[in-house]
Amino acid sequence: MEFHVPEVPQDLHPAACWRRAVTALDPAAHGGYAVIGDWLHAGDTVDLPADRLVITVDKATTGWKDGYRSGERYPVESATVTVYRIGQTDPVWQRHYKQATSAIGATTLKKLTALLEALPVPDGAPVVVNEVWRPNLKDGDCRWCGTHLSKRVGHTVGHGDDAQVEHYRQCPDRQLDPTSSDLGTCELCGVEVVFGQAQLVLLREGAGRWAVLHNREFGTKRMCEVAPVPSPAEQAKAAEARRAAEQAQREKEKAAQARKLQRAAERAAAKRAAAQAEQERVAGLATVKRTTENVYDKGLGNGRRARMDKHLDLLEDDTTTERWSVSVYYTSSGWNGEDYDPAEDEGGEWASKDVAHAHYKSLKWEPDPQPTRPSTAGGRCANCNGPGARHQRVDSSGIPGSVCDSCDRDDDFQLSFA
Numbered sequence: 001m002e003f004h005v006p007e008v009p010q011d012l013h014p015a016a017c018w019r020r021a022v023t024a025l026d027p028a029a030h031g032g033y034a035v036i037g038d039w040l041h042a043g044d045t046v047d048l049p050a051d052r053l054v055i056t057v058d059k060a061t062t063g064w065k066d067g068y069r070s071g072e073r074y075p076v077e078s079a080t081v082t083v084y085r086i087g088q089t090d091p092v093w094q095r096h097y098k099q100a101t102s103a104i105g106a107t108t109l110k111k112l113t114a115l116l117e118a119l120p121v122p123d124g125a126p127v128v129v130n131e132v133w134r135p136n137l138k139d140g141d142c143r144w145c146g147t148h149l150s151k152r153v154g155h156t157v158g159h160g161d162d163a164q165v166e167h168y169r170q171c172p173d174r175q176l177d178p179t180s181s182d183l184g185t186c187e188l189c190g191v192e193v194v195f196g197q198a199q200l201v202l203l204r205e206g207a208g209r210w211a212v213l214h215n216r217e218f219g220t221k222r223m224c225e226v227a228p229v230p231s232p233a234e235q236a237k238a239a240e241a242r243r244a245a246e247q248a249q250r251e252k253e254k255a256a257q258a259r260k261l262q263r264a265a266e267r268a269a270a271k272r273a274a275a276q277a278e279q280e281r282v283a284g285l286a287t288v289k290r291t292t293e294n295v296y297d298k299g300l301g302n303g304r305r306a307r308m309d310k311h312l313d314l315l316e317d318d319t320t321t322e323r324w325s326v327s328v329y330y331t332s333s334g335w336n337g338e339d340y341d342p343a344e345d346e347g348g349e350w351a352s353k354d355v356a357h358a359h360y361k362s363l364k365w366e367p368d369p370q371p372t373r374p375s376t377a378g379g380r381c382a383n384c385n386g387p388g389a390r391h392q393r394v395d396s397s398g399i400p401g402s403v404c405d406s407c408d409r410d411d412d413f414q415l416s417f418a
Contacts, residue, residue, distance in 0.1 A: 001086050002129055003048050005040045006056050014042065016059040016077070021052055023121050025112055031104045032057065035112070038125055041159065043132030049122035053092075053115055054084040059100045079103035083115065131157055133168065140165035144208040147171070173199040176212070184212040189224035194232050197223065271354075279351045282313075282321045289314040301366045303330050308360040311349075324356035325349040328363065382417040383407040 008017045018032070019040040026034050035055060040046060048054070063076040077100035083093040093111055097103050133155040141148050143157065143164040154165050176183045178195050185192050193212060201213045214223040223229050230238065296308040311323040327347035346363070350356045381389040382401030389402035395415035407415065 001048060001050055003046055003054065003084070003086055005042055005044045005046060005054075006082070006084075007043045007132075009058060009060075012058055012060055016061075017042065017057060019054065019056045021046075021048060021054050021126050022112065022116070025109060025116065031101075034104060034109060039159070040126065041132065044128055045130040047127040047129050048086045049124040050087045051119045051122055052086040052124075053112070053119065053121075054086065055112070056082045056084070057103055058082075059103070062098075081108050083112070085115075085119070136165045138165075142166050142171060144204055145171040145202050171202040173201050174210070175199060186214050186224055186229070187211045188213060188222060189229060191224065191229050191231050194235065197229070272352075275352050278321060282315060285315040285317055285319075287313045288316055296360060298363075299365060300328065300363060302368045305329055305331055306346075306360060306363045308356060310353075321351075322353075323349055323351060324353050326356055326360045326363075378404075381407055383410075383415050 005019050008014045019042060020035055021038040021040055022035060023038070024036040026036055037055075040054065057079055059077045059079045061075045062078050064073045065076055066073055078096065078098050079100040079102075080096045081094065081103050082091045085092045092115065095107065095111075097105075135152045136149060136154050136156045137151060139148065139150055140154075142154060143166050145167070147167070149165050149167070154167050157164050157166055176193070176195055176198060183193050183195060183198065186198060193214065198212055198214050200210045203209055203211050214229055217223050217226050291312045291314075293310045293312075294307055295310050297305065298307075299305050306326065306328050309325050309327070311325060313321050313323060315321060325347065326349075348356075348359065350359075378388040378390050379402055380387065381404040382393075383395070383403050384407055386404050386406075388404040390405070391403050391408040392400065393403045393408065393415060394400050394412055395417045396413045397416070397418060399417045401415075401417040403415065
């Protein structure tokens with residue numbers, strides 16, 4: 001029967017408390033040495049035969065005293081002794097002692113003797129069903145997968161010389177060999193696995209074995225537990241179907257784009273034909289009146305601007321036609337001409353708005369040229385006698401000379417070439 005070994009109370013030191021499954025008593029021994037049986041670890045869940053007796057001793061420090069001869073201080077402890085019977089929920093006997101030295105004394109041994117006579121010890125050693133986790137205080141290799149574990153990374157299993165180290169709960173999964181052509185089948189669903197969807201999982205059965213299982217999804221459940229996983233052949237077929245659907249979609253989009261371009265080309269051809277027909281119609285007709293409307297105007301830099309105008313011409317046959325012109329003019333006076341003086345060979349007039357607009361956009365802004373200060377090749381500076389003299393200056397006495405970039409930043413009264 002499963003029995004949860006009582007844990008050590010929180011305010012007590014674990015080293016001062018112990019648990020044992022009693023098998024017999026040694027009349028020649030004293031104290032705890034008189035109790036013979038199997039040691040149990042607090043917090044473990046063990047499997048014990050029915051009617052087996054378990055004794056627990058919990059010692060608590062209640063004060064301190066000075067040694068009569070040595071003068072050294074030592075703790076004064078009390079103890080609580082509890083006896084359990086496997087198969088019963090409540091203890092069969094419990095006693096609290098003010099002095100721990102009396103815990104396994106005549107009273108406790110007498111009670112244990114009576115219980116052992118009434119309940120013969122059944123055969124069977126305790127089997128640990130669920131061991132409480134104890135951090136490993138030393139480095140060691142995991143007893144299942146062999147991975148080296150540093151201090152406090154895993155937990156300790158067993159006691160004394162039989163103590164071993166293992167990972168908490170589960171050893172880390174391992175990847176399958178990507179170069180292998182046969183990765184095996186999942187042990188849960190029996191479906192052949194593919195790389196990336198399954199891993200090697202260590203099952204803690206017997207001495208431990210590695211098994212192929214699908215990856216986990218949604219926390220603890222694996223892929224095949226959530227939904228059936230298709231076989232590699234089914235996955236390849238589904239992938240081929242997806243590729244065919246994607247190719248069909250691309251062909252459909254390509255055909256739609258071709259139709260769009262075809263319609264655009266037809267509209268452009270119709271527009272060109274209409275413009276050509278209009279140009280032929282008005283070729284021999286004189287313009288009676290022109291109405292001009294400015295559409296665009298932009299700066300080109302260095303005092304230059306460009307404008308695009310729409311002209312509505314009234315012809316001699318009382319019909320109208322549209323013309324489009326682009327011109328470049330200057331807003332500065334002087335060498336480049338007066339305001340609004342058009343530049344030559346940079347404009348024109350067209351019957352098509354698109355042609356005129358394209359010419360208007362081809363005119364780009366250019367920055368104004370920066371004036372440069374005359375300078376000569378580098379020589380010896382007349383002021384500091386350093387290299388790189390490229391600027392012609394006059395010093396405070398009126399003597400001309402060449403100076404470097406550093407001295408050129410000074411005023412004339414600060415320069416001296418003498």
